Amino acid sequence: MKALRDVPTPLLESLKSLGLTKYEALVYIGLLRTAGATATEVHEISGVPRASVYPVLDRLVQKELVSVSHTTPKRFDAVPPDQGVENLMRRIESDAESARAGLDVFYREKELEGRGDQELVWTIYGEENIRTRLAGMFKSAERSVELLATGDLLQRSVLSLLDPVPGSVPVEIVTDCWTGEQPSRFRLHVLPLAALCKTPILAEKLLPYERSGVFLVDDTRALLWMEGADGQPSALYSESAGLALFVRRHIATVMEWTKAAVQ
Template sequence: MSEPREIPVHIIESLKSLGLTKYEALVYIGLLRVAGATATEIHEISGVPRASVYPVLDRLMQKSLVSVSHTSPKRFNATPPDDGIDSLMHRIEEDAAQAREALTAIYREKAEEHRADQEFIWSIYGQENIQGRLTDLIRNAGKEIRMVANWNLLSETILPLLRQARGAIAVEVVTDFWEGEVPEGVAVHVHRHCMKHEQCENHPPMENAGVFIVDGAKVLVWMGSSGEETSALYSESPGFVQFFSRYWTNIRDWVKLSNQ
């Protein structure tokens, strides 16, 4: 039986990446070089310690890389490389599928806990970015949109977006002024002090600002600030939505009472 031959490190590393240990790789490669060998001969051709040969052979047989004869003494043969690598790849794919399923379950548990325990509020900067988010909210609204916003923001930005809303969306607006016809499906509450344009002519111009509540589940708060970049807050957290829903209701009811 020949002495152990030096094996390129990259071959051993490749087999290790497929799930073999160093000793398993050495034994498998050694057996590929001979037409069957006993455990003692395997020790000699592979360089694997004698006490480790049988445990290594048992693991290689479990991986379908080695077969054993029923002779005495037993002789071991290597599975051809094509079949051997296919067997290793199949095991890897099965292990990967099981790992993916288990890890996905863990990830979903974490996501559910975070949704329950944390209320994320996102900051949005720049009018273009804010308008983009508001466009998506209005276009994808399912049943209702409630808002309180000044007329400048409504006329320049919001009304054109409302025309793009899908389906029959109930829209309720609280504002400081309204000019022109009220679109179908839109309920408008205007403070009585600004029912006519001339009544507001002497008022200082208002910054673009508004609160937009979509489907009772999403809120965008647009905040104009003189001399600073326009910003907004956006959240789907229950606490945030509940707070601004109550705020909106209080403002609407106050306007209704003021107009009586």
């Protein structure tokens, strides 16, 4: 029975990422090369120290990677790779779900504590991070959702995030253009926002309109999305009364000035 030699490092690293220790990976690979082995033979095949073999085998049995006979001496056999990796993935998914639930408890405790008089403003970088924050805002909406965004940004990155908004919560959208059928569940205002950028006095008072958006949920949570010249987006998010009031006034002002400009 030949000892295990030169196991590829990438294979060991892959098995470690699935939750195995180096010794567990070596024992499992060794058992894949033979049809049943005693603990002594496992030591010889894998190169794992004799004192560590039994604890490693016990853990591999628990992880459903190894089966054990009821003979004397006991013999150990490896579960086929397809089933073994599937068993590991199932454990990872279960552990991830447990971790998510446990971490969520701490996160919600933070939300319940409140922040007193602090008016914190958070900076968020990257589109996926911004979309994740927006999705959470929309999903938890209880009274209202308002947004002012360019048509490209709205339909490319934001519209799908509105699906979980409860049906009882009104959603008001202000944008510069719309393609396709207009959604019946939203109140949609399509206004020529570009005209405001051509009016110097107004342009100085408004946020840049290109590739940007402002979002307000329940008049308490606000997010400002901006895309730089390099196309990399960033955002400001806050639950402060000051920023929420600013966003509300900004949306109302844009609507008023745009309607006046086209009259």
